[in-house]
Amino acid sequence: MxxxxxxxxxxxxxxxxxxxxxxxxxxxxxxxxxxxxxxxxxxxxxxxxxxxxxxxxxxxxxxxxxxxxxxxxxxxxxxxxxxxxxxxxxxxxxxxxxxxxxxxxxxxxxxxxxxxxxxxxxxxxxxxxxxxxxxxxxxxxxxxxxxxxxxxxxxxxxxxxIISSSTIKEYVIQGNISKANTMLGRAYSLQGKVIHGNHKGRELGFPTANIELNDTDKLIPGLGVYISTLKVNNQLVSGLTNIGKRPTLTQDAYISIETHLFDFQEDIYGKEVELYLVDKIREEKKFNSLQELILQISSDVQFAKSQLAKIHITS
The missing domain is CATH 3.40.50.620 (HUPs)
Known part of the structure; x- marks a missing residue:
């Protein structure tokens, strides 16, 4: 074309x-x-x-x-x-x-x-x-x-x-990504570059890839935790993505997009990636302690792995 x-x-x-x-x-x-x-x-x-x-x-x-x-x-x-x-x-x-x-x-x-x-x-x-x-x-x-x-x-x-762009936008904003994906006919994705964050995830035992969007016009889904897969170096890696302000760790108003990749150790800083969002599993929330946050992330990871084992991602 x-x-x-x-x-x-x-x-x-x-x-x-x-x-x-x-x-x-x-x-x-x-x-x-x-x-x-x-x-x-x-x-x-x-x-x-x-x-x-x-x-x-x-x-x-x-x-x-x-x-x-x-x-x-x-x-x-x-x-x-x-x-x-x-x-x-x-x-x-x-x-x-x-x-x-x-x-x-x-x-x-x-x-x-x-x-x-x-x-x-x-x-x-x-x-x-x-x-x-x-x-x-x-x-x-x-x-x-x-x-x-x-x-x-x-x-x-x-x-x-009726399937329309405005309807899909509303679902994306609400975080109803599974409904948006069905109307799109594919997984909603975010394209960007992996950048350095504050490494808080690594300190908690869940290192994350922080993604900076390539285009600021791209609609960011509602805040929360999503089952996801990341396309990097022409391979798909399963993961768990948090879109939000990390209220337990920071007081920033900045919305970050962070993905914890399962069984993946490669250095991908500076790499161009595409993040496919599969389903939202919970809202972002402030926990009373770091230990409580760690336990919740562990639970989220296990749930995400069990769900990803059942589906095929269309990219």
């Missing part, structure tokens, strides 16, 4: 199937749309194209919007997951004044038709585009049916609940 951060100045391609959206998280609902886009393109022998955004539209409409810790999938992750679904070209354009005020007619005529030679448009069940969200499947089929065939993809649900 080739990806770009702007539209080409000249016509880019003769014929294509296109879908449009933010696609934050590239969850199972998004996968239905993207898979259909690829399917039609392959049947017709033409290119599949995704038009997405390098910033969330809410950051334009709400100047006070803080993007920090707000995305399920920052750019590098979104590129990875869209590519895995077989898309040929991805355009991640800035959602700016031009795009926000571009009429649907101009978007279709000046971009989709002129630059990309669109023949088919695939959209999610509630997806719209253009100024004041005028563009839709019905709008395209009503006004451009001689040039474009537009399709609306049926909503994806889990236990009668």
């Amino acid at each position: 080739k990806y770009f951060y702007n539209f080409p100045e000249l016509p880019f391609i003769d014929h294509s199937v296109i879908t449009i959206g933010m696609f934050d998280g590239v969850h199972l609902g998004h996968a239905k749309v993207l898979t259909e886009c690829v399917k039609i393109a392959k049947l017709k022998g033409i290119a599949s194209i995704v038009i997405s955004f390098s910033n969330h539209p809410s950051s334009y409409f709400n100047p006070k919007h803080d993007s920090k810790n707000s995305l399920l999938s920052p750019d590098i992750e979104k590129i990875e997951w869209i590519e895995k679904l077989g898309i040929d070209y991805l355009f991640m354009i800035p959602f700016d004044h031009y795009i926000a005020h571009l009429p649907a007619e101009s978007f279709i005529e000046d971009i989709l038709l002129t630059k990309f030679g669109i023949s088919d448009l695939v959209l999610g069940y509630d997806n719209h585009f253009g100024f004041q969200r005028k563009g839709s499947v019905d709008f395209v089929n009503e006004h451009y049916s001689s040039k474009i065939q537009a399709y609306s993809i049926e909503v994806a649900k889990l236990d009668e609940e």
